[in-house]
Amino acid sequence: MRPSPTTLRAGLFTLVALGICLFCAWLLFGRGTSPLQSDIMTILPATERHPLAEDAVERLARASGDRMILLVSNDDDDAAKTAARELGEALGKDPVFASVIAELPPFDLDQLVTPFLPFRFHLLTPEDRAALTSPGFDAVAALRRRLNEPFGANVGAKLTDDPFGWMQHWLDRQPWNRSTLVPEDDMLTAHQGDTTYVLVIATLKGSSYDDVVQRQAVATLAKAESAMLAKHPGTTLQRTGAIFYAAAARAGAERDTHVVGIASSVGIAVLLLLVFRSLRPLLIAFLSTALGVVGAIVATVLVFGQLHLLTLVFGAALLGEAVDYSIQYLCARANTGAAWNAERGVRQVRPALLLALATSLLGYALLGIVPFPALQQMAVFAMAGMAVACASVFWLLPALAQKPARAPLSPALVRLALGWQRAASGRRALVVLAVLAVAAIPGWLRLGHDDDIHLLISPPKTLEAQTASIRDVAGFGGGTQFWLVEGTSAEEVLQREEALTDRLRTWIADGKLTGFTGITAMLPSAKRQAENIAAVAPLFTPADRMNAWLAAAGFRPEGMASFVTAYPGRAFTLDDWLAMPAYTPFRYLWLSGSHGTGSIVVPQDQDDVALLRQASEGLPGVSLVDKPASISALFGRYRGYADVWLGGALALVGLAFLWRYGPRAVGRVLLPPLAGIVFSVAALGYLGQPLTLFHIMALMLVLGVGANYAVFLREGEPHAAHIPGAAYAGVLLSAVTALLSFGLLALSTMPALQHFGLTLLLGIGFTALIAPVSVPAPKKSSA
Numbered sequence: 001m002r003p004s005p006t007t008l009r010a011g012l013f014t015l016v017a018l019g020i021c022l023f024c025a026w027l028l029f030g031r032g033t034s035p036l037q038s039d040i041m042t043i044l045p046a047t048e049r050h051p052l053a054e055d056a057v058e059r060l061a062r063a064s065g066d067r068m069i070l071l072v073s074n075d076d077d078d079a080a081k082t083a084a085r086e087l088g089e090a091l092g093k094d095p096v097f098a099s100v101i102a103e104l105p106p107f108d109l110d111q112l113v114t115p116f117l118p119f120r121f122h123l124l125t126p127e128d129r130a131a132l133t134s135p136g137f138d139a140v141a142a143l144r145r146r147l148n149e150p151f152g153a154n155v156g157a158k159l160t161d162d163p164f165g166w167m168q169h170w171l172d173r174q175p176w177n178r179s180t181l182v183p184e185d186d187m188l189t190a191h192q193g194d195t196t197y198v199l200v201i202a203t204l205k206g207s208s209y210d211d212v213v214q215r216q217a218v219a220t221l222a223k224a225e226s227a228m229l230a231k232h233p234g235t236t237l238q239r240t241g242a243i244f245y246a247a248a249a250r251a252g253a254e255r256d257t258h259v260v261g262i263a264s265s266v267g268i269a270v271l272l273l274l275v276f277r278s279l280r281p282l283l284i285a286f287l288s289t290a291l292g293v294v295g296a297i298v299a300t301v302l303v304f305g306q307l308h309l310l311t312l313v314f315g316a317a318l319l320g321e322a323v324d325y326s327i328q329y330l331c332a333r334a335n336t337g338a339a340w341n342a343e344r345g346v347r348q349v350r351p352a353l354l355l356a357l358a359t360s361l362l363g364y365a366l367l368g369i370v371p372f373p374a375l376q377q378m379a380v381f382a383m384a385g386m387a388v389a390c391a392s393v394f395w396l397l398p399a400l401a402q403k404p405a406r407a408p409l410s411p412a413l414v415r416l417a418l419g420w421q422r423a424a425s426g427r428r429a430l431v432v433l434a435v436l437a438v439a440a441i442p443g444w445l446r447l448g449h450d451d452d453i454h455l456l457i458s459p460p461k462t463l464e465a466q467t468a469s470i471r472d473v474a475g476f477g478g479g480t481q482f483w484l485v486e487g488t489s490a491e492e493v494l495q496r497e498e499a500l501t502d503r504l505r506t507w508i509a510d511g512k513l514t515g516f517t518g519i520t521a522m523l524p525s526a527k528r529q530a531e532n533i534a535a536v537a538p539l540f541t542p543a544d545r546m547n548a549w550l551a552a553a554g555f556r557p558e559g560m561a562s563f564v565t566a567y568p569g570r571a572f573t574l575d576d577w578l579a580m581p582a583y584t585p586f587r588y589l590w591l592s593g594s595h596g597t598g599s600i601v602v603p604q605d606q607d608d609v610a611l612l613r614q615a616s617e618g619l620p621g622v623s624l625v626d627k628p629a630s631i632s633a634l635f636g637r638y639r640g641y642a643d644v645w646l647g648g649a650l651a652l653v654g655l656a657f658l659w660r661y662g663p664r665a666v667g668r669v670l671l672p673p674l675a676g677i678v679f680s681v682a683a684l685g686y687l688g689q690p691l692t693l694f695h696i697m698a699l700m701l702v703l704g705v706g707a708n709y710a711v712f713l714r715e716g717e718p719h720a721a722h723i724p725g726a727a728y729a730g731v732l733l734s735a736v737t738a739l740l741s742f743g744l745l746a747l748s749t750m751p752a753l754q755h756f757g758l759t760l761l762l763g764i765g766f767t768a769l770i771a772p773v774s775v776p777a778p779k780k781s782s783a
């Protein structure tokens with residue numbers, strides 16, 4: 001017996017679906033690395049004026065590398081050091097860490113100082129250069145002061161290599177000498193009050209954003225911390241590093257996914273069982289939705305190469321909208337009764353589903369055209385998921401739902417729907433809507449706006465506090481603002497940075513700034529080095545003068561011969577700086593590549609943007625980069641454009657309705673989504689919610705979903721005329737499933753998703769209640 005076309009289509013669709021499912025499994029689990037991404041930087045838009053600035057933002061964000069920065073503290077000095085030592089040993093046993101530094105390896109200070117000796121005459125502090133060029137410089141007096149100086153705690157050169165202390169002064173200004181941490185008992189230790197702090201650095205073998213590495217490293221640390229605290233009461237452990245922010249983001253996203261995905265799935269399952277009073281429709285609806293989600297994951301990973309956890313949480317909410325297509329098909333089946341034919345059922349719902357799909361795709365496409373990776377990922381995920389779910393209704397569900405439904409829709413739901421449809425349709429409903437529109441005006445007038453980047457980035461306050469504490473104790477860090485210095489060559493960049501840092505030093509003297517980190521504090525420009533050697537040259541011309549001064553100050557001639565003969569040495573170059581291991585942690589300050597040449601200067605303990613911007617005023621090639629402020633400003637611009645986007649989308653939906661329903665009915669069908677948007681925005685105003693980009697983007701979806709409900713009711717009413725209220729019951733069922741998913745986003749830990757969820761909760765609720773105005777009021781005689 002030859003299989004029917006319905007069976008053939010379903011078989012072909014099943015084969016394709018199985019292939020997509022297997023491919024999805026391979027993308028997620030079969031490639032060694034997971035495509036799931038928790039790094040927020042990957043979904044932020046480019047905001048700076050050219051690629052070099054974006055490179056600088058990326059470089060600064062990755063400055064800490066894939067490391068755990070841990071600070072062990074205790075009021076007992078020995079307990080703090082022992083606890084830190086044991087913590088390092090415990091972490092070092094796990095292969096997830098490439099290295100763990102708790103105790104410093106044996107090293108000779110000469111190994112750090114010796115590489116600088118060939119350049120010593122080219123490296124001067126501003127104070128030494130000024131002293132050398134002043135008319136009253138007394139070389140013998142300077143040598144005697146140096147000879148009688150007490151031994152310092154910082155890294156320094158031998159007296160015979162640096163009799164004037166120029167190199168010592170230079171080394172004192174290097175970044176590693178500015179930290180309060182000092183080697184003590186072979187550990188980097190700081191003291192504040194009665195508390196001892198010990199630094200432990202654990203370098204990961206992989207990326208902080210790799211799911212496997214992240215989970216294993218965090219679990220190992222938690223186990224080691226528990227053992228340390230149990231053995232050493234009174235000890236505390238503070239932590240910072242990209243891995244902890246990524247882990248916090250992942251934990252929040254997983255919680256949101258569980259809340260939205262599981263809670264909405266359970267709620268939708270219970271609702272479908274109550275309405276259809278059969279298990280088969282429930283399984284069919286979830287199969288269609290599951291295929292949509294799988295297709296969405298595959299499409300997103302193929303297009304973007306990754307799937308951000310933010311998108312995954314949003315995708316969990318997509319369940320409530322993707323299930324609409326199967327619900328409408330199953331409602332048509334239940335309303336038809338014994339006369340049900342699967343193929344006729346598809347033809348019956350096809351116009352409504354295709355028009356509804358088109359309006360939904362339009363709403364998501366408007367998200368996708370925004371040059372914002374987060375919204376683009378959500379748009380691709382949703383569009384692919386909706387398309388696959390809708391296709392499953394046409395190709396797969398007819399084969400699974402060939403037999404008539406065992407029971408009609410729940411009579412209680414139909415009676416409820418009919419009662420509200422009668423109350424919310426006709427002229428009286430239009431008058432009520434007009435009154436509500438007037439009442440909405442004060443809500444609109446109360447609206448403010450909020451474009452803060454922290455709508456997307458909201459790390460735990462405890463982690464932020466620990467990061468601030470480590471920065472205070474260890475001297476690490478800097479904020480999110482920095483100066484970008486650009487030039488056509490390395491030398492021009494260095495000279496321009498020196499113009500900036502010379503100004504910053506005056507600010508430090510005036511108390512406006514506590515410090516900064518920049519490359520020219522380590523690598524002066526060739527011009528500055530020439531000025532340094534010019535300042536030193538008179539002391540060695542002739543060389544006998546220097547020998548005489550050294551002898552007069554009390555230095556032994558035989559010990560100073562190497563110092564005199566070493567002059568003038570050679571210039572310190574960029575290649576020398578890059579080759580020095582001591583400067584490896586600071587290489588992020590230098591930018592060089594296809595996007596140009598530049599450097600980064602990071603201010604310390606100052607986040608007044610207006611003040612920081614003043615520092616770069618009038619300096620060629622120097623600008624302040626403030627990524628959070630740039631993104632916030634971009635959000636504000638997009639929010640301003642959103643009115644145009646929303647109006648354009650409304651016009652396109654209106655044209656589609658005009659084509660389908662004609663000029664006399666287009667107003668009625670368009671009224672539910674339009675009124676839903678108006679009332680949702682007013683409600684946000686009354687709730688005191690400032691309007692954000694994410695509220696506006698959610699309104700795009702309210703337009704699409706609201707249009708769906710009007711279409712479902714308008715198209716379904718003629719086919720369910722024998723059961724008054726049944727078509728609207730299907731609309732209410734779709735609305736409640738959407739509320740159970742999108743509405744739960746309002747419980748998200750991320751403010752952006754909260755705003756998304758709240759707006760959809762209001763918008764879907766309003767449009768579902770207003771949908772009856774899109775069709776004439778049912779006659780009471782037909783009840």
